[in-house]
Amino acid sequence: MSGEGVAGQVEHVRHVRLPADRRTPAAARALVRAVLAEAGLDDLSNEALLLTTELTTNGVVHAGTDLDIEVSADGVGLTVTVTDFAGGPIETVLARPRADASDISEISERGRGLLLVDHFASRWGTIHEGARKGVWFRLDRSDGSVSPHAVVPRQLATGAVLGSVPVAAPPTPGPTPTATEMAQLSQTAPDPYADDPLPDFANDLLSRVAEMVGAAGGVVRLDRGDGAGSRVLARYGRPPRPDDELLRTPLAVNRPYSGELELDAAPSSYAQPLAALVAERLSLYVENDRLRRADMRRQSWLTFLAEASELLAQSLDVQLTMALIPQLVVPRLGQWCAVHTTDEWGRLHLAAASHADESMLPRLHAVLAESGPESMLSRLREASRTEAQVPLGPPMEGFAVPLVARGQRLGTLAVGRHQRHRHDPDEIAVIEDVARRAGLAIENARIHEERRKVAHTLQQSLLPPVLPVVKGIGFAAEYVPTGDAAEVGGDFYDVVPLTDDRWLVVVGDVSGKGVPAAAVTGLVRDVIRVLVHDGRPLPEALARLNETLVERGGGRYCTLALAAVGPAPSGEGDLAVSLHLAGHDRPVAVRADGRATFVGTGGTALGLLDEVATPVAELTLRPGDALVFYTDGVTERRRGRDLFGPERLRDAAAPLAGYSADVVAARLKTTVLGFSADTPRDDIAILVLRNDALPN
Amino acid sequence: MERPELSITVRRTPEEAVLSLVGEIDMLTGNRLVNAITEVLTEPTPRITLDLGGVTFCDSTGLGTLVVLSRKARDAQSVLVLTNVGDFLMRVLDITGLRSALMVKNGDPAA
Numbered sequence: 001m002s003g004e005g006v007a008g009q010v011e012h013v014r015h016v017r018l019p020a021d022r023r024t025p026a027a028a029r030a031l032v033r034a035v036l037a038e039a040g041l042d043d044l045s046n047e048a049l050l051l052t053t054e055l056t057t058n059g060v061v062h063a064g065t066d067l068d069i070e071v072s073a074d075g076v077g078l079t080v081t082v083t084d085f086a087g088g089p090i091e092t093v094l095a096r097p098r099a100d101a102s103d104i105s106e107i108s109e110r111g112r113g114l115l116l117v118d119h120f121a122s123r124w125g126t127i128h129e130g131a132r133k134g135v136w137f138r139l140d141r142s143d144g145s146v147s148p149h150a151v152v153p154r155q156l157a158t159g160a161v162l163g164s165v166p167v168a169a170p171p172t173p174g175p176t177p178t179a180t181e182m183a184q185l186s187q188t189a190p191d192p193y194a195d196d197p198l199p200d201f202a203n204d205l206l207s208r209v210a211e212m213v214g215a216a217g218g219v220v221r222l223d224r225g226d227g228a229g230s231r232v233l234a235r236y237g238r239p240p241r242p243d244d245e246l247l248r249t250p251l252a253v254n255r256p257y258s259g260e261l262e263l264d265a266a267p268s269s270y271a272q273p274l275a276a277l278v279a280e281r282l283s284l285y286v287e288n289d290r291l292r293r294a295d296m297r298r299q300s301w302l303t304f305l306a307e308a309s310e311l312l313a314q315s316l317d318v319q320l321t322m323a324l325i326p327q328l329v330v331p332r333l334g335q336w337c338a339v340h341t342t343d344e345w346g347r348l349h350l351a352a353a354s355h356a357d358e359s360m361l362p363r364l365h366a367v368l369a370e371s372g373p374e375s376m377l378s379r380l381r382e383a384s385r386t387e388a389q390v391p392l393g394p395p396m397e398g399f400a401v402p403l404v405a406r407g408q409r410l411g412t413l414a415v416g417r418h419q420r421h422r423h424d425p426d427e428i429a430v431i432e433d434v435a436r437r438a439g440l441a442i443e444n445a446r447i448h449e450e451r452r453k454v455a456h457t458l459q460q461s462l463l464p465p466v467l468p469v470v471k472g473i474g475f476a477a478e479y480v481p482t483g484d485a486a487e488v489g490g491d492f493y494d495v496v497p498l499t500d501d502r503w504l505v506v507v508g509d510v511s512g513k514g515v516p517a518a519a520v521t522g523l524v525r526d527v528i529r530v531l532v533h534d535g536r537p538l539p540e541a542l543a544r545l546n547e548t549l550v551e552r553g554g555g556r557y558c559t560l561a562l563a564a565v566g567p568a569p570s571g572e573g574d575l576a577v578s579l580h581l582a583g584h585d586r587p588v589a590v591r592a593d594g595r596a597t598f599v600g601t602g603g604t605a606l607g608l609l610d611e612v613a614t615p616v617a618e619l620t621l622r623p624g625d626a627l628v629f630y631t632d633g634v635t636e637r638r639r640g641r642d643l644f645g646p647e648r649l650r651d652a653a654a655p656l657a658g659y660s661a662d663v664v665a666a667r668l669k670t671t672v673l674g675f676s677a678d679t680p681r682d683d684i685a686i687l688v689l690r691n692d693a694l695p696n
Numbered sequence: 697m698e699r700p701e702l703s704i705t706v707r708r709t710p711e712e713a714v715l716s717l718v719g720e721i722d723m724l725t726g727n728r729l730v731n732a733i734t735e736v737l738t739e740p741t742p743r744i745t746l747d748l749g750g751v752t753f754c755d756s757t758g759l760g761t762l763v764v765l766s767r768k769a770r771d772a773q774s775v776l777v778l779t780n781v782g783d784f785l786m787r788v789l790d791i792t793g794l795r796s797a798l799m800v801k802n803g804d805p806a807a
Binding site: 026 | 701720760788797
């Protein structure tokens, strides 16, 4: 194994692994002898063999593991490194005072090995690298021609034997750093393509500066402020001994980072400025690292918030929203999470809670259930009252933020701290953001629920709760609200008594949906009631209603079917029907014999034009005949691209001849709903009027 | 390595026992030297001379052995004398401060 040396001289390198055996020192000597012969360094042989034996013997006696022995030589000297695999500190009896006593009984027989190494070696040191530790020494020819790039155990061995664990080079105690070394110190840079180049870079810088100042060891410590505490970013050489003078230089980095460079070296004239220079360079890249990590964290928080918002926005159910929040928070933002809501008297109620450790959930519930001035609940009340963040003490550490939306106190969000560290400011900001979004989501869900209630109430108020019971006339209605419970449809129907003992059947459909449409529906119904109550003729009533809608309808229009029903003058149980259609679908007349036809003529919808045409059709319903009114929710019921249409209704109604109004209405509703699997997109209203008089 | 690590020949006279050593003294061979001297001391002798002229190598373990043997000799009312100590070993004895503790008589081994 030989190759080109740094200075262009031939390097002779040998490496063996030997067992912990009494013959090992002799074998190591043989190796050194061979290298010395190859390198022409026989004049160093006495010292080299002695020191090699000292190190090897030390390894055999104290480590008891295999020993790796590397010998490398160039033209001017040789380096021998002996490493072992035993844990713990290097077991050497370091340079003791010389035995000046001349009484042999007072003299120890041991402990001179490193004294000899210290005396003969040009320099020597210890190495700690992973599981390996050891001692090395360098012997240079005494003619003063010290190699500028002495062979030092830069690489302890070839990868095949030891793996490619790089070992820090021992210090090169040059008198002063060379310009080249200085330049390298300021020119090394982290690998721009590495995932995490900082440790390698720190190790590189540390070993360079340690070599330059002749430090026996050194450490770069970095506390990223993530709760993990101060960690070793880079290490060089051996750990400092207790009474060693250490050169410490803090790294200039921003909070929450902090760090220092520590060199086991005396603060010599140039060591201090060099350490400062290296610390400064390191600080720059550590600061970069901090910014990069902060950026990455913020990006991931942004993604998290976006996802959380989307999830929360989709939930229009208050209970579901509450249950969702802890799932979003745990475990990403904390160990546990509890959501409390404020009731109308301002009291807090637990809505949902979650703990990363399922088995801790009962404990969490127990803590949440406690009462008293120091309880968690009282802290939560404080958060809600002050609308500010409140820290929570043991046993469930964390903090609480108020849930506020549109100035309303909705409750609190309590988040437990992480198992290992406290929340950092970024996380607290994210939690506050989650609380804001959660507050809005809860508020939205509440508003939605409120609207649904209003819609339901409004709809119910627009329909006559019970149709009147009239002798000889059967009235029946079916009404299916649109699929979305919060939307109010514009369909309505009514049966109103007229002043002349007749009844008025009203079926209508106001354009549009929702509360504004419902308001117009109410208007139409009330205007009709008032007008017919005054005894106005129907055409006039329709004309007045049209005027009202044009003026007050806010652009909405309305189709109407009005039918005044009363006993026919002919007697014989017949019913006379005056049918007025204002743009509404023509009703189906189902005769007792099973014929079904559309009756009436179209007319103009109300609210669109100043003048309306509402042609009247007079027809007679004989006993058993029925008239079926419906809204466009029926005819526009959709199956794919296929509409239910009026003809299907007519065909469905024909076989129902002879059945009571209730049955006809119910069967038709079933038929319409069964036409498609979809939920109705529009209200479906069906009103059946039947001549219930018995045929004579 | 089949070279003889340490060979010891013992020559006795009424005044002394002379042990001529050839080879290396280290952790492997030190015991052999201890055994040889223990053997010599079974018959009391006023002086044990170790002729180190053939010793090519001696490490600190070897020095330790010499210290032990000196003590042993004294305890047996004898004295251990080193002769023909090589230059390098002499340096080592100086460095370790053992030169004054061990009895070194370079020159005529029989003196």
